[in-house]
Amino acid sequence: MRWRPSGLVLALCATSVHGLLRFSCSSLVIDRLDPLVNPGMAPSPHLHQIVGGNGFNVTMDPATDISSVATCTTCTFAEDFSNYWTAVLYFRARNGTFKRVPLLPNVGFEQANGGMTIYYSPEAKGTVTAFKPGFRMLVGNPAARTKAQADQYRQLTYTCLQNAMTRSGETKDLPAKPCPAGIMANLRFPTCWDGKNLDSPDHMSHVAYPSTGTFENNGPCPATHPVQIPQLFYEVIWDTRKFNDKALWAADGSQPFVWSYGDATGYGTHGDYVFGWKGDALQKAMSQNCNINCPALKTQSIAAGNKCSVTQKVKEDTEGWLTELPGGMSVM
Helix, strand or coil: CCCCCCHHHHHHHHHHHCCCEEEEECEEEEECCCCCCCCCCCCCCCCEEEEEECCCCCCCCCCCCHHHCCCCECECECCECCEEEEECEEEECCCCCEEECCECCCCCCCCCCCCEEEEEECCCCCCCCCCCCCCEEEEECCCCCCHHHHCCCCCEEEEECCCCCCCCCCECCCCCCCCCCCEEEEEECCCEECCCCCCCCCCCCCEECCCCCCHHHCCCCCCCCCEECCEEEEEEEECCHHHCCHHHCCCCCCCCEEECCCCCCCCCCEEEEECCECCCHHHHHHHCCCCCCCCCCCECCHHHHHCCCCCCCCCCCCCCCECCCHHHCCCC
16 A cells, blocks of 8 residues: 555645645544434443534434534534544553553644544545435444455555554554554545435445545546545544553563454554534545645634534443443443
8 A cells, every 4th residue: 555645744745745725623522423323322332432513412414514513523624513523542451441542743832632633635536426315334344354345445454653644564454563553444435426415324335436436546446436536534642652662562472452332453453524514625635636725614723623522421440440341331
């Protein structure tokens, strides 16, 4: 897989490569909710970390424009009230207890309260159609436990960070050795849309990856999904540094991290997205090839984004040393 510029390198070179909208979204809440896969269910089966607008809720009606409901966002582009979420990473100690791994801000966004870095890129040649109100999707399969299963989602990887600037050596499974600067999860969503459905029963069938190649070489969209949409990409850095002492790991030396849905392989990594940009703000950004600086969009400080939050609705201990994963999820 070709190296992809990111972090400070991206900030310096994006204007000379192509439009690559990059920004920080601080943590909004860590909660056992999933309005995409388990609408109306509180709690949902496993824990998530969520960023974006404060319209996030147990149920999010696709007929309701999120940007008309939310009153603040954790993202630095102030017109983005979308919600982005992933599962939560835990450390499993030698004695079998679990501790939540904190989130680490990315290069250039060091003042952020955890969260993740979001990218939108008009990778395809020609016109790129921004997402519409009501659009939502997910990528990945939390039930996957083999590389063959994970390979169905060819742009979901991990990077064992040697330093804050590492952007090479991506793997499909969780790193099996201590990572000096943390573990970064890379989640790249499909870039082709069927042009009709804002969602689908599995939240995936209405979108697709290019029929050949990858997002990086502008492979053509399949005939079933002819509309080119932005490449949505999450970089999520898990601060595993304080767990790098292998004396804390299992006696056999096996990697000690496990996702909140019980996955110790990493093959089940997945991400969820609910669109919530105000008006045509995202389309303007894509049409103007914006990057980390985008005059077409309104911005806010990271400090302002840090102030946006919602109350955790499922009251349970997610932070201490736990005897089991939240919701009693089994490791398998």
